[in-house]
Structure formats: structure tokens, C-alpha cells
Amino acid sequence: MKFNLDSFDATHQNTDCIIVGIFEQMKLTSAAKQIDKISKNYLTNLLKQGDFEGKIGKTLFLHQVPHVTSPRVLLVGCGPEASLNARDYRRVLLSSIKALTTLKIKDATSFLTEIAVTDHELPWKVKQAAMITAEAMYSFDQYKSKKEPKSTLRELNLWASKDKACEIALNQAICINEGVEFTKNLANTPSNICTPTYLAAEAKKLGQDYKNLTVKVLDEKAMAELGMGALLAVTKGSAQPAKLICLEYKGTTKKQAPIALVGKGVTFDTGGISLKPADAMVGMKYDMCGAATVLGTIKAAAELKLPLHLVGVIAAVENMPGGSASKPEDIVTTLSGQTVEIMNTDAEGRLILCDALTYVERYNPSAVIDIATLTGAVVIALGQHATGLISNHEPLAHALLTAGTETHDRAWQLPLWDDYQEQLKSPFADMSNVGGRPAGAITAGCFLSRFTKKFHWAHLDVAGTAAMMMGGNDRYATGRPVPLLMQYLINQSS
Ligand code: BES
Ligand code: MN
Numbered sequence: 137m138k139f140n141l142d143s144f145d146a147t148h149q150n151t152d153c154i155i156v157g158i159f160e161q162m163k164l165t166s167a168a169k170q171i172d173k174i175s176k177n178y179l180t181n182l183l184k185q186g187d188f189e190g191k192i193g194k195t196l197f198l199h200q201v202p203h204v205t206s207p208r209v210l211l212v213g214c215g216p217e218a219s220l221n222a223r224d225y226r227r228v229l230l231s232s233i234k235a236l237t238t239l240k241i242k243d244a245t246s247f248l249t250e251i252a253v254t255d256h257e258l259p260w261k262v263k264q265a266a267m268i269t270a271e272a273m274y275s276f277d278q279y280k281s282k283k284e285p286k287s288t289l290r291e292l293n294l295w296a297s298k299d300k301a302c303e304i305a306l307n308q309a310i311c312i313n314e315g316v317e318f319t320k321n322l323a324n325t326p327s328n329i330c331t332p333t334y335l336a337a338e339a340k341k342l343g344q345d346y347k348n349l350t351v352k353v354l355d356e357k358a359m360a361e362l363g364m365g366a367l368l369a370v371t372k373g374s375a376q377p378a379k380l381i382c383l384e385y386k387g388t389t390k391k392q393a394p395i396a397l398v399g400k401g402v403t404f405d406t407g408g409i410s411l412k413p414a415d416a417m418v419g420m421k422y423d424m425c426g427a428a429t430v431l432g433t434i435k436a437a438a439e440l441k442l443p444l445h446l447v448g449v450i451a452a453v454e455n456m457p458g459g460s461a462s463k464p465e466d467i468v469t470t471l472s473g474q475t476v477e478i479m480n481t482d483a484e485g486r487l488i489l490c491d492a493l494t495y496v497e498r499y500n501p502s503a504v505i506d507i508a509t510l511t512g513a514v515v516i517a518l519g520q521h522a523t524g525l526i527s528n529h530e531p532l533a534h535a536l537l538t539a540g541t542e543t544h545d546r547a548w549q550l551p552l553w554d555d556y557q558e559q560l561k562s563p564f565a566d567m568s569n570v571g572g573r574p575a576g577a578i579t580a581g582c583f584l585s586r587f588t589k590k591f592h593w594a595h596l597d598v599a600g601t602a603a604m605m606m607g608g609n610d611r612y613a614t615g616r617p618v619p620l621l622m623q624y625l626i627n628q629s630s
């Protein structure tokens with residue numbers, strides 16, 4: 137997709153379609169007014185007939201509107217005439233692109249960027265438009281022998297003033313789109329192909345694509361020598377070897393303590409000996425979304441040439457039952473030296489992450505953010521709209537929450553109170569890997585917090601947001617929280 141910015145004229149565009157907003161009660165946006173004027177009230181008459189009410193997200197194609205050079209005009213409903221909120225604005229954008237892709241349209245000019253959005257300026261609107269366009273056009277048909285017809289849309293003009301801030305915002309969006317797409321593709325790839333070894337190979341490919349990105353992969357032997365007893369306990373039942381994938385991006389020559397991203401890369405989570413029921417297992421190919429997010433974010437950061445020092449550490453394993461699998465009540469020693477009684481082999485994410493988190497200590501990071509599809513409990517607490525955030529450092533939590541709001545890839549903070557730590561007691565080891573049903577998302581965070589005492593740390597539980605399981609065939613990766621993390625990194629770099 138190619139995006140262009142300019143202060144285009146709605147009546148003199150040669151693109152296949154122009155997109156203009158219409159409010160309810162026959163109120164026209166300014167581009168619609170221009171079209172109405174040159175076409176001698178064509179739009180007003182149409183609205184008077186009641187053919188288009190302007191309800192949010194509704195669309196109507198008009199063809200050969202008199203005196204308008206573009207052969208099609210797409211009307212998009214924008215709701216009551218008032219400043220739109222971010223959510224409604226995103227719905228308007230999404231429906232406009234979805235409509236475009238139903239026809240053979242190569243290029244279009246959107247005037248939706250001129251509509252007022254509460255608390256947001258033009259660069260934000262440009263960024264959202266570019267990001268939502270990519271989202272609307274994404275498809276994953278690599279494993280279909282008959283490909284579904286691809287959208288013909290190749291070029292989108294966005295109305296904007298010739299302003300440096302808009303160009304910067306657009307460039308950021310284009311790079312974030314690349315990261316999001318990369319993350320979605322990896323996440324959607326099934327676990328018979330996307331194994332820990334495959335993730336390691338994908339990381340290495342990224343290392344070849346960007347000259348200031350180095351990638352190192354530790355195998356099980358190396359992890360055993362280090363003493364990663366918790367991570368290795370998870371992989372024991374699997375025929376697929378585990379990998380610890382370490383990436384380092386140096387976007388600046390300045391000596392700078394790195395920001396570290398740590399990803400949960402369970403390429404399939406059967407639950408292990410604490411086997412999941414069949415219905416609960418569907419979707420567990422997405423249990424590597426944390427890992428895919430780390431790779432997608434680092435790719436986007438490298439594309440954008442962010443002047444930052446970044447580290448990515450991915451714990452990649454498959455969680456399987458088997459003759460050599462870990463069993464409930466097994467006790468393992470973590471890389472930190474603390475012991476854990478594995479009361480449920482399905483709480484495997486925290487077991488691999490605790491060792492990966494101890495491992496990142498060696499980079500002396502200024503901040504560590506882990507990303508994990510960690511608990512079903514966070515889906516019960518927050519649903520599919522917000523990522524669960526837990527942190528031991530309030531400024532870091534705040535910076536991530538702000539970045540989430542800015543990109544509309546939102547997170548919501550849960551408390552890390554000592555009161556919850558009690559639930560992790562074990563009679564035989566330093567701790568249990570589960571804390572019972574109450575506050576399951578928080579006790580998972582409490583578990584991780586015992587391995588993050590030496591640095592500023594935040595945990596993003598993306599079990600509800602990284603992939604959508606809407607029942608039946610409606611299953612897909614979202615690429616979240618790449619936009620949140622990229623916005624955080626952009627904010628850190630300026
Ligand atoms: N990968 C799951 C969490 C998950 C559940 C992600 C649903 C996406 C959708 C995780 O490994 C898990 O199994 N968690 C258990 C923890 C429990 C045993 C303490 C859970 O949430 O049930
Ligand atoms: Mn599990």
C-alpha cells in the first residue's frame with residue numbers, strides 16, 4: 137500500500153474513488169459540502185430522499201456524481217454532528233476501507249482525516265487511517281490452495297496539510313504496519329510449522345535483514361548449563377527442542393542501557409499432563425503471540441530506525457504431555473536459584489518466563505517488559521478490549537498505559553499487592569506455580585515479580601487481546617500489542 141498526503145480537492149480528484157463523511161440529520165462534512173455544491177445539491181437531494189442516514193459505519197457508493205471528476209464517491213456515516221471519539225472514528229475508517237475492497241478500486245482519496253476527533257490532532261488521524269487501512273486489508277491465505285481474490289487497492293491519498301508532523305506520523309504508521317503484519321503472520325502460522333526452531337529461524341532472518349540487529353539462539357544444552365530448570369521442565373514432554381532466542385538492536389551509537397522485551401513463545405499449549413479439554417485447546421497455537429510481538433516490535437523499530445538500544449528475549453517451547461513430561465508436584469530449580477513446585481503443568485508460561493526474566497539481568501536493562509498470553513483469568517477480568525498490565529515501577533506502568541491510549545491499543549493496570557503473594561505458598565518449595573482461582577491474572581504477575589526485583593519491570597498479559605477467538609471460523613491474530621509497544625518506544629526515543 138502506498139499512502140500520499142496532501143490538501144486534496146474533493147471535486148478534482150482523478151482517483152477511482154473519493155471518500156467523504158456524512159453526519160446524521162443531513163449534515164455534511166466539508167468535503168461533502170464541496171461535492172454538493174459543484175454537483176448542484178446532488179448529495180442534499182439524496183439525503184432528503186432518506187437514502188442515507190449517516191449512521192456510524194454505514195457506507196453508500198455513488199457513481200458519476202455530476203461535475204465530480206472521480207467516478208465514484210463513497211459516503212461514510214459519521215453519526216451525530218459532533219466531535220467523534222477515538223473508537224467511533226476508528227469504526228468510520230474501518231468501514232470505509234472495507235467498502236473500498238469490495239469493488240475493483242486501485243486508488244482512492246479519503247477526506248475522513250478532516251473530521252474532528254476529540255482530543256486528537258491531524259497527525260493522529262493520519263496515523264490511525266494508515267494503520268486501520270492495513271488492518272482492513274490483511275488476509276492470511278498462505279495455506280489455502282485456492283487463494284481468495286486479493287483487494288485491488290494499491291494507493292490511498294489522505295487529506296492532510298503539508299505538515300512535517302503528519303509525514304512523521306505516516307512514516308511511523310507504515311513501520312508499525314510492517315511489524316503488526318509480521319506478528320500476525322507468525323501468530324497465524326500453525327504449530328506444526330511454527331515450532332520453537334521455526335521462531336528461532338525467523339529471528340535469525342530478521343538479523344540478516346537489519347545490519348544493527350544481532351541474533352543469538354541458545355539450545356537446551358546451553359540452557360541446562362546455565363540452570364534454567366523451570367523453562368526446561370516445560371519442554372520435557374515435547375519432541376520439539378526449546379530455544380532461547382536473544383535479539384539485540386543497536387539503533388544508536390550512544391552507550392545506553394537497553395529496554396528489554398521478553399516474550400512468551402509457547403508454540404502450542406496442550407496444558408501438558410494437566411491436559412486442557414479439547415475445546416479449550418483450540419486457539420493455543422496463539423500461545424506464542426508474546427514472542428511474535430517481540431519480533432514484530434523489533435522489526436518495526438528497526439524499520440523506523442529508532443535511535444534506541446533494544447533487547448528481545450524469547451522463551452520458545454512446546455507444552456506437551458508425554459512419558460518424559462513434567463508432572464504435578466514436581467519441584468524444579470529456576471535460573472534465579474528459587475525453587476518452584478509445579479502444581480499445574482498448564483501454568484507453563486510463568487515457568488518459561490521466570491528463567492527468561494532472570495536471563496535478561498545480564499543486559500543491565502533500564503526497563504523490562506514481558507508480553508505473554510499468560511492467563512485465561514485476564515480474559516475474564518478485562519475481556520478482549522484491554523491488555524492486563526502489572527508493574528513494579530509506576531512511571532513505567534504510566535508510560536505504557538499512555539502509549540496504549542495514544543494508539544488505541546489499550547492496557548489496564550492490575551494491582552501488584554503483597555496480599556496476593558500469599559496465594560503462591562507451597563509446603564515443599566519456595567513457591568507454587570499457581571495461586572488458585574481468585575485473581576488468577578494477578579497471582580500470575582505476582583509469580584513473575586519474584587524474578588524481576590533487580591530492574592524496572594512491566595508485564596503485559598495479552599491472552600484476551602493478541603488473538604480473537606470469536607467462535608467457529610472467526611479466529612485471528614490482532615498484532616496487538618505491537619502498536620502500544622512501538623508508541624512507547626517512539627515516546628522514549630524523543
Ligand atoms: N496459555 C494459557 C492462557 C490462555 C488461556 C491464553 C486462554 C489464551 C486464552 C496459559 O498457559 C494457561 O493455560 N493458563 C492457565 C493457568 C492456570 C492453570 C493457573 C489458565 O489460565 O487456565
Ligand atoms: Mn497453559
Ligand code: ZN
Pocket residue numbers: 402405423482484485509510
Ligand atoms: Zn500457555
